[in-house]
Amino acid sequence: xxxxxxxxxxxxxNHPSEGKCDRPxxxxxxxxxxxxxxxxxxxxxxxxxxxxxxxxxxxxxxxxAFALGLFAMIGLSMVxxxxxxxLSVPLYLLGLLLLGMVFLPxxxxxxxxxxxxxxxxxxxxxxxxxxxxxxxxxxxxxxxGADMSKLGNVFVMLALGGAVCVLLILEPNMSITMCAVAVIxxxxxxxxxxxxxxxxxxxxxxxxxxxLILLEPYRMQRLLAFLDPWKSPLEEGYQxxxxxxxxxxxxxxxxxxxxSRQKYLFLxxxxxxxxxxxxxxETxxxxxxVIMFLFLTIAFRGIxxxxxxxxxYDCYLAVGITAVTTVxxxxxxxxxxxxxxxxxxxxxxxxxxxxxxxxxxxAMGILLSISKRRAVYANVKTFSGKSH
Numbered sequence: 001x002x003x004x005x006x007x008x009x010x011x012x013x014n015h016p017s018e019g020k021c022d023r024p025x026x027x028x029x030x031x032x033x034x035x036x037x038x039x040x041x042x043x044x045x046x047x048x049x050x051x052x053x054x055x056x057x058x059x060x061x062x063x064x065a066f067a068l069g070l071f072a073m074i075g076l077s078m079v080x081x082x083x084x085x086x087l088s089v090p091l092y093l094l095g096l097l098l099l100g101m102v103f104l105p106x107x108x109x110x111x112x113x114x115x116x117x118x119x120x121x122x123x124x125x126x127x128x129x130x131x132x133x134x135x136x137x138x139x140x141x142x143x144x145g146a147d148m149s150k151l152g153n154v155f156v157m158l159a160l161g162g163a164v165c166v167l168l169i170l171e172p173n174m175s176i177t178m179c180a181v182a183v184i185x186x187x188x189x190x191x192x193x194x195x196x197x198x199x200x201x202x203x204x205x206x207x208x209x210x211x212l213i214l215l216e217p218y219r220m221q222r223l224l225a226f227l228d229p230w231k232s233p234l235e236e237g238y239q240x241x242x243x244x245x246x247x248x249x250x251x252x253x254x255x256x257x258x259x260s261r262q263k264y265l266f267l268x269x270x271x272x273x274x275x276x277x278x279x280x281x282e283t284x285x286x287x288x289x290v291i292m293f294l295f296l297t298i299a300f301r302g303i304x305x306x307x308x309x310x311x312x313y314d315c316y317l318a319v320g321i322t323a324v325t326t327v328x329x330x331x332x333x334x335x336x337x338x339x340x341x342x343x344x345x346x347x348x349x350x351x352x353x354x355x356x357x358x359x360x361x362x363a364m365g366i367l368l369s370i371s372k373r374r375a376v377y378a379n380v381k382t383f384s385g386k387s388h
Contacts, residue, residue, distance in 0.1 A: 019374060022367075026368060031294060032295075033357065036275075037066065039350065040062050041055075042263065043263050043271040043278040044271035047271070058271050061352070065355075068358050069361030072362035072365055076362055077372075080373075081313065084366060092137060095127065096131070096163060099131050101118055102116060102127060115171050116171045126355040129355040130355070135160070135161055136317065139316070142156060142160060143157060143187065143312075148193045157193075158201070161183075161184040175343035182323070186320075187320050187323065190319040191316055221236045223341050229244075240338055242267040244338065247288075249261065252284045252285050253283070255281060262277065262281055272353060273335075275352070276347055291347075295330075296326075299325075311375075314373070325360065
């Protein structure tokens with residue numbers, strides 16, 4: 001059986017070593033979440049005061065989410081991933097159910113033409129933030145017991161991930177859908193799918209993306225605004241232009257903390273999707289570089305944890321969680337600086353959004369749990385093909 005392309009990540013024997021959790025990963029997670037609270041206040045204080053009568057509205061909501069996320073992270077870091085593996089299928093099905101419920105009347109909440117939230121009475125949640133991690137758990141569960149060099153198993157993985165993507169695009173939520181597709185490909189690559197099989201899938205995926213853009217006029221308008229935002233400076237191109245102004249004003253070291261001018265109702269969604277623009281304006285290229293370095297650290301620590309994982313399931317789950325986090329951070333940064341067409345996508349840990357923060361901190365808890373258990377390794381060529 002062909003082994004995964006990430007070398008030395010498969011354990012030999014049943015003698016994992018218990019250890020402490022990955023402290024750099026824990027530290028980076030807490031630092032990002034703390035920075036999020038600071039910049040959410042900076043980006044939203046004026047708009048929240050004007051529109052909601054409370055300058056601390058978004059900060060209070062995020063602080064509650066931070067407390068819940070911290071509880072989830074600590075709790076999940078103590079749970080053995082063998083138990084998590086047993087819940088992979090039920091949680092995957094729950095994710096599909098929650099994504100489907102957004103289309104139901106009463107409980108489904110529509111905002112800006114999209115149905116992405118569930119009203120649970122005292123609070124709302126965004127199922128997509130959890131469903132993408134449940135998808136990763138399911139993909140890790142399947143691939144850990146399958147020969148991914150076989151094309152049939154690749155199609156099964158695509159079907160499992162595709163079910164989530166279909167529900168996401170129906171919301172519609174193309175940004176999360178594209179991130180989910182990228183994560184699926186990363187996991188297929190890491191799990192040992194043949195390069196030629198992946199190459200065969202690239203063209204259909206690109207064609208599907210083009211078709212989705214052509215089917216929805218607003219997506220085409222966003223694409224045209226991306227190509228030349230100054231053709232519609234007060235409409236589709238407005239947000240991107242304001243992001244340019246924010247980043248340009250920041251220069252190398254920024255205009256100073258809490259001194260952003262774009263947050264005064266110039267930049268839409270400054271506290272959420274475009275919070276990196278405010279960070280760039282207030283702390284400059286240096287501040288943005290620090291934020292991206294922190295995400296790069298998560299990527300490196302996640303890969304290291306995957307390489308040292310106790311089992312194939314843990315390895316693939318670590319890869320998936322790391323991929324979800326880093327892919328979304330990269331896409332958000334690319335949107336803010338105009339490298340790709342504008343799309344609504346929060347920056348993990350930093351953007352305002354309770355569902356996102358709790359989901360990501362919970363996922364980091366699982367990653368920390370995996371990091372506690374390391375195993376003895378050998379070259380993948382010696383791997384027998386059995387899941388540990």
